[in-house]
Amino acid sequence: MAEEGYWGIYKNIENMPLERFDPFRTVVNEFNTKVGHVTQFSPIRGKRPFEHEESEEEEICLQSPTSDSFCRVVKGELPAVILSKDDKIAEHSLSVNSTKGNLQDSTAISIVNLFTPMARVLYDNAQQIDSVKNKSVGIGIVHLLTSHYDVLSEVPVEEAVKLLTTTQLVHKNSIKELKEKYNTEKLTVMHFFNIGEESGASICHLHSQTYIYANDIGHGWTSLGFLSVPGFHKKFKNDENYCLACEVAKNDNNVVDPIDQELLVKERIVFENDEWIVLTAFSPERDGQLRLIPKRHVAQFVELDKKQILGLGEALVTANKALDNFVRMANPSMNLLQDRNILFRQDNVGYNSGMHLMIDIIPIQRIGGAEIMETYRIATMFPEDVAKIMRESLKETK
Numbered sequence: 001m002a003e004e005g006y007w008g009i010y011k012n013i014e015n016m017p018l019e020r021f022d023p024f025r026t027v028v029n030e031f032n033t034k035v036g037h038v039t040q041f042s043p044i045r046g047k048r049p050f051e052h053e054e055s056e057e058e059e060i061c062l063q064s065p066t067s068d069s070f071c072r073v074v075k076g077e078l079p080a081v082i083l084s085k086d087d088k089i090a091e092h093s094l095s096v097n098s099t100k101g102n103l104q105d106s107t108a109i110s111i112v113n114l115f116t117p118m119a120r121v122l123y124d125n126a127q128q129i130d131s132v133k134n135k136s137v138g139i140g141i142v143h144l145l146t147s148h149y150d151v152l153s154e155v156p157v158e159e160a161v162k163l164l165t166t167t168q169l170v171h172k173n174s175i176k177e178l179k180e181k182y183n184t185e186k187l188t189v190m191h192f193f194n195i196g197e198e199s200g201a202s203i204c205h206l207h208s209q210t211y212i213y214a215n216d217i218g219h220g221w222t223s224l225g226f227l228s229v230p231g232f233h234k235k236f237k238n239d240e241n242y243c244l245a246c247e248v249a250k251n252d253n254n255v256v257d258p259i260d261q262e263l264l265v266k267e268r269i270v271f272e273n274d275e276w277i278v279l280t281a282f283s284p285e286r287d288g289q290l291r292l293i294p295k296r297h298v299a300q301f302v303e304l305d306k307k308q309i310l311g312l313g314e315a316l317v318t319a320n321k322a323l324d325n326f327v328r329m330a331n332p333s334m335n336l337l338q339d340r341n342i343l344f345r346q347d348n349v350g351y352n353s354g355m356h357l358m359i360d361i362i363p364i365q366r367i368g369g370a371e372i373m374e375t376y377r378i379a380t381m382f383p384e385d386v387a388k389i390m391r392e393s394l395k396e397t398k
């Protein structure tokens with residue numbers, strides 16, 4: 001029998017993760033769900049191992065040892081609940097079957113997160129989980145390449161595409177199974193990469209993660225912004241079809257947003273292919289922030305078609321290379337690290353907010369009180385100048 005909480009399997013309701021909203025900054029929004037600052041408590045996660053090597057170097061561990069837990073899962077030395085192998089589903093999303101198997105024949109796999117911050121299954125008592133109101137339920141997933149890489153910029157584009165493909169397959173399947181299990185049309189899907197230990201990654205082996213919540217969690221103020229703004233724009237412009245991201249994706253320098261800002265799109269472009277544009281963020285959260293926008297309107301990651309996934313593989317790898325270069329060249333006073341988070345900003349399942357999917361790549365940078373106090377920051381470089389440096393650096397590395 002696995003330890004309590006492993007793979008999100010709980011025997012005791014008391015141990016299940018739960019969430020609390022800050023009562024001074026939580027409202028019920030137009031989608032009829034709670035939105036505010038939310039803190040999730042997951043006591044069992046405190047016991048997870050930390051696998052980074054102690055290192056004197058400031059640089060990210062570019063060649064970390066290949067004896068990490070993910071490499072051991074791939075070799076069949078450690079058990080895992082395997083959800084997908086490349087373009088095939090393995091276990092169903094709420095499975096309790098952990099197995100050891102040689103996975104080296106696959107390029108990319110998805111497994112259940114061993115230390116998931118929400119309960120997935122209440123073992124032997126699975127029915128009760130439906131009625132546990134204030135507890136966090138859903139599924140935590142890890143997506144990884146069977147070959148060992150530390151950072152996205154060193155991954156061949158074909159492998160990045162396979163990682164995205166298996167990720168999308170498991171998203172689709174998990175969304176379907178959670179909707180049935182909890183009899184709901186509304187789910188929150190958070191998908192992200194933590195790259196490097198300062199970004200929160202506990203294992204160096206490159207991986208992305210997905211949290212799918214079947215309860216009210218995941219609606220922080222940030223998601224309130226992203227989900228509510230499309231409706232505001234349509235109303236403000238008096239145009240049901242208006243989408244700002246679609247305007248930006250035209251790569252035209254005459255885009256003025258609904259609050260009258262000239263968005264300087266051409267100056268901020270770092271890379272583009274048939275399906276995606278990569279540009280520095282107009283109002284970055286950290287210096288060097290990049291934003292990837294699909295040229296065709298899509299609300300959720302699961303809606304991307306094959307061509308868009310192919311283009312995304314290339315755009316993601318290239319964007320990460322550009323950011324590597326920028327961080328290397330940036331003034332040390334900027335306190336920028338190579339570690340970074342990659343955040344998939346998307347519509348919640350069942351909301352139809354009108355949101356246009358976008359992906360933010362945000363490097364780690366020290367911040368101060370004012371920046372914690374608000375969704376606010378003080379930058380020293382204009383994104384147009386950052387983009388210029390990134391474009392030049394890509395030419396040199398080609």
Ligand SMILES: [Zn+2]
Nearest residue numbers: 068071148205
């Ligand atoms: Zn590894």
Ligand SMILES: [Zn+2]
Nearest residue numbers: 243246297356
């Ligand atoms: Zn759009």
